[in-house]
Amino acid sequence: MVRSLFLFDMTFWLYLAALTLYIAYLFARRPVMTLAPAGHSADNFDERDGAWATQLGQIATLITVFGWLVNTGALFTRAFERMQTSGTFAPWSNQFEAMAYVSWAIILGYVLLELRYKIKAIGAFVVGIGFIAMGAASLLPYRYQTAEPLVPALNSYWIYIHVSITLTSYAAFAMAGGLGVMYLFKERAERRGSTSRFYAAFPDLETIDELGYKAITIGFPLLAFGIILGAMWANYAWGGYWSWDPKETWSLIVWLIYGAYIHARMTRGWEGHRAAIYAVFGFLMVIFCFWGVNFLLSGLHAYA
Amino acid sequence: MNGQPDAIPEQKSPRSSTPGLGWEEFSRELVEFFASIKLAMFLFLFIAITATIGTVIQQNERPESYIQEYGESTYRWFLRLGFIDVYHTWWFTSLLGLLCVNSLTCFYKRFPGVWRSMKQDRVSVSLDFVKGMKQQAEVSIANSKEVVAQQLAQHFIEKGYKVLAKNDPGEVTLYATKGVLGRVGAHMAHLSATVIIIGGLIGTYYGFQEFGVCLEGQTYHIPRGNFDLKVDKFWIDYHENGSVKSYNSTLTVIDGGQSVVTKTISVNDPLVYKGIWFYQSSYGDSWDQIEVARINIKDKETDKVLKTVDLEWQKEQAVPELDLKLSITDFVADFAFNSTEKKVFSKTVEHANPAIRLAVNERSTVQSTPWIFYQFPDLFDIKESKYQFELVGYKPKKFTGLQIAKNPGINIVWTGSTMIVVGITLSSFIFHRRIWMKILPAPEGVTVYIGGTTHKSQIDFQREFRKLTEKLQSLSASPSRISGA
Ligand code: HEM
Numbered sequence: 001m002v003r004s005l006f007l008f009d010m011t012f013w014l015y016l017a018a019l020t021l022y023i024a025y026l027f028a029r030r031p032v033m034t035l036a037p038a039g040h041s042a043d044n045f046d047e048r049d050g051a052w053a054t055q056l057g058q059i060a061t062l063i064t065v066f067g068w069l070v071n072t073g074a075l076f077t078r079a080f081e082r083m084q085t086s087g088t089f090a091p092w093s094n095q096f097e098a099m100a101y102v103s104w105a106i107i108l109g110y111v112l113l114e115l116r117y118k119i120k121a122i123g124a125f126v127v128g129i130g131f132i133a134m135g136a137a138s139l140l141p142y143r144y145q146t147a148e149p150l151v152p153a154l155n156s157y158w159i160y161i162h163v164s165i166t167l168t169s170y171a172a173f174a175m176a177g178g179l180g181v182m183y184l185f186k187e188r189a190e191r192r193g194s195t196s197r198f199y200a201a202f203p204d205l206e207t208i209d210e211l212g213y214k215a216i217t218i219g220f221p222l223l224a225f226g227i228i229l230g231a232m233w234a235n236y237a238w239g240g241y242w243s244w245d246p247k248e249t250w251s252l253i254v255w256l257i258y259g260a261y262i263h264a265r266m267t268r269g270w271e272g273h274r275a276a277i278y279a280v281f282g283f284l285m286v287i288f289c290f291w292g293v294n295f296l297l298s299g300l301h302a303y304a
Numbered sequence: 305m306n307g308q309p310d311a312i313p314e315q316k317s318p319r320s321s322t323p324g325l326g327w328e329e330f331s332r333e334l335v336e337f338f339a340s341i342k343l344a345m346f347l348f349l350f351i352a353i354t355a356t357i358g359t360v361i362q363q364n365e366r367p368e369s370y371i372q373e374y375g376e377s378t379y380r381w382f383l384r385l386g387f388i389d390v391y392h393t394w395w396f397t398s399l400l401g402l403l404c405v406n407s408l409t410c411f412y413k414r415f416p417g418v419w420r421s422m423k424q425d426r427v428s429v430s431l432d433f434v435k436g437m438k439q440q441a442e443v444s445i446a447n448s449k450e451v452v453a454q455q456l457a458q459h460f461i462e463k464g465y466k467v468l469a470k471n472d473p474g475e476v477t478l479y480a481t482k483g484v485l486g487r488v489g490a491h492m493a494h495l496s497a498t499v500i501i502i503g504g505l506i507g508t509y510y511g512f513q514e515f516g517v518c519l520e521g522q523t524y525h526i527p528r529g530n531f532d533l534k535v536d537k538f539w540i541d542y543h544e545n546g547s548v549k550s551y552n553s554t555l556t557v558i559d560g561g562q563s564v565v566t567k568t569i570s571v572n573d574p575l576v577y578k579g580i581w582f583y584q585s586s587y588g589d590s591w592d593q594i595e596v597a598r599i600n601i602k603d604k605e606t607d608k609v610l611k612t613v614d615l616e617w618q619k620e621q622a623v624p625e626l627d628l629k630l631s632i633t634d635f636v637a638d639f640a641f642n643s644t645e646k647k648v649f650s651k652t653v654e655h656a657n658p659a660i661r662l663a664v665n666e667r668s669t670v671q672s673t674p675w676i677f678y679q680f681p682d683l684f685d686i687k688e689s690k691y692q693f694e695l696v697g698y699k700p701k702k703f704t705g706l707q708i709a710k711n712p713g714i715n716i717v718w719t720g721s722t723m724i725v726v727g728i729t730l731s732s733f734i735f736h737r738r739i740w741m742k743i744l745p746a747p748e749g750v751t752v753y754i755g756g757t758t759h760k761s762q763i764d765f766q767r768e769f770r771k772l773t774e775k776l777q778s779l780s781a782s783p784s785r786i787s788g789a
Binding site for chain 2: 005012034085086117149151152153155156158177195206207210211213217218220221224225231232235236237239240241242244246249250251253256257259260263264265266267
């Protein structure tokens with residue numbers, strides 16, 4: 001128990017360091033608004049950065065990857081500890097572990113995104129959310145952080161797949177929420193005609209918008225799959241696949257909210273500003289579904 | 305989708321100028337309304353909002369608890385609006401029904417277009433159409449148009465595109481497309497909503513869900529399956545730290561007088577027989593039976609405990625030295641007396657006021673069956689007896705709570721679920737790309753005009769398109785000019 005808690009703690013500090021570095025990266029001196037040649041906006045962000053920014057950006061990425069590895073190690077260690085105490089290993093069996101897993105998934109998503117699109121400015125927002133998730137987990141009282149054996153209802157192989165998939169979808173929505181906030185920042189700067197070099201590292205609005213949409217189109221099927229696996233589990237454990245219990249109802253609500261978003265994208269006027277606000281709103285609903293339901297509403301799922 | 309040209313143009317057939325309300329006009333408007341994305345968004349959000357009600361207000365509680373929490377007039381409003389059972393109100397069900405109608409109409413209206421574009425697609429387009437696309441480029445290549453067309457087609461085929469070509473006098477048009485499956489996926493998702501709801505309805509009308517409280521050693525008749533179920537054993541496993549690990553019942557199905565199946569069920573591991581599922585759902589202390597009780601036998605005069613005996617349920621036990629025969633005939637967990645029927649019963653299932661009925665046979669002359677209360681030891685007194693009996697403890701019999709359910713619609717629900725997951729996944733990860741190329745003769749070789757569109761994932765498409773134009777450049781032997789979008 002002590003070992004995994006130490007690693008979770010270390011993850012927390014590493015994510016804090018990474019976040020600080022990404023913010024410093026944004027503030028670092030770089031040529032003001034050198035616009036990339038048309039058509040090359042998405043790829044060549046490295047070229048826009050000055051010397052300092054480049055180095056800060058590289059260190060930030062390294063620390064993030066290292067933090068993620070420690071996070072991975074922490075989850076594995078926890079799985080091992082669970083195996084010893086109760087014979088199941090899912091390292092997402094209580095609120096604390098679930099949050100640590102979500103932050104793991106967010107950071108993984110971010111690292112993949114950075115590898116693919118090479119846009120480091122997003123780190124300040126998305127690593128930020130990963131850090132907050134990890135931080136909120138560490139703030140939980142100690143009794144929530146330990147690996148208590150599972151209650152009989154949860155002691156099943158369904159927990160491995162149902163919970164991990166649902167949590168991964170939350171991570172995708174967190175990513176979209178972070179990108180939404182970023183969009184709104186950048187949009188405000190543009191409207192004010194700000195030439196601050198802070199925003200020079202940001203990708204253009206259209207790219208942020210598209211990436212946010214993409215994150216949601218990844219989260220949406222994952223959540224659908226997660227909910228359906230939950231229904232299958234319920235059918236296996238409780239004798240009914242749908243009982244309108246607060247947790248499952250809320251995950252359906254979240255899914256419907258994103259369903260509306262997916263369809264809204266196809267009608268005019270639902271990109272950009274509105275979509276960004278909606279993504280932030282959707283993420284707040286995810287947070288409620290993840291936290292609020294466990295702590296404020298009662299039901300079969302309230303196992304935390 | 306982002307206002308780009310679409311292979312499925314909105315079917316705006318010319319309207320008659322007379323503003324009459326003909327049937328055709330009306331039905332077209334109706335289809336238009338039910339197929340609209342606006343309605344879909346409204347329904348999604350409205351269902352989401354109303355679904356929150358049932359998570360905030362506890363559902364299907366007893367009236368008193370609502371009145372206590374919200375007051376009487378609010379409770380009356382709850383009743384009127386159905387807030388105490390939101391998910392089964394007529395209006396909530398109608399919303400779900402409307403969503404089905406909505407998605408089916410959408411399928412009806414749009415799927416034929418998708419189907420057509422799978423089978424055949426628009427190859428010939430005008431040059432302006434190509435130039436007007438969001439992603440477009442223009443490359444000069446010093447080669448003959450047949451060779452260029454050949455090479456381009458080859459390139460796209462290697463990338464997994466379907467390529468169609470049209471050779472007109474003076475120009476070649478190529479059309480390359482990929483990922484229409486993404487669209488098919490979306491429509492699969494649209495059908496799934498109805499499939500799931502049909503499965504749900506079948507389950508509601510032809511299935512059942514019951515809760516059974518069963519005791520070890522008893523046999524119960526299951527009328528819906530016309531067989532018997534015997535509960536052989538019930539027990540609880542504990543973790544090292546004392547918390548419950550699992551609870552288990554060994555069940556035997558007796559069909560036609562013969563034992564057919566025996567299985568130990570536990571939480572997360574039900575027994576299925578003839579489509580009826582038996583779930584280990586809960587357990588608890590029985591309220592009308594116990595296993596053993598401990599009785600103190602006291603001398604009335606000295607108030608001294610003469611002997612302590614443990615009596616098993618409904619088994620007579622002799623205490624020779626006191627010339628007694630004792631047995632427990634009844635037990636109630638929460639004593640209550642029905643004065644009209646003159647019957648003792650348990651008011652609740654809680655062990656709030658436990659009492660046993662003791663059959664006393666003293667020296668074969670004094671016979672009595674007093675109720676003895678755990679909490680009120682002095683309440684009953686057998687006048688002729690020398691002794692006072694006290695109930696000092698007991699061990700209740702555990703019952704096993706079985707959920708018994710049959711759901712003939714379940715496989716339809718799972719079919720719909722698979723459709724929805726596969727459908728959404730296809731539509732999320734496969735995006736429909738269409739690229740047109742016009743190869744026109746130029747002073748030295750040919751000029752290729754290329755334009756493409758996708759309904760989503762613009763940045764990925766932008767990258768793909770850039771790679772493509774780079775590839776095109778490398779095809780050209782001579783220096784070329786490029787203009788990107
Ligand atoms: C009932 C649950 C529904 C689900 C799960 C669902 C899911 C989806 C998905 C995943 C897509 C693909 C989105 C994209 O390409 O980004 C889609 C497309 C679409 N949806 Fe739905 N949808 C549902 C209901 C509806 C309803 C009620 C309508 C009614 C108008 C509708 C209209 C559309 C249209 C027009 C498209 C575009 C189809 C195309 O690309 O050819 N959907 N839907």
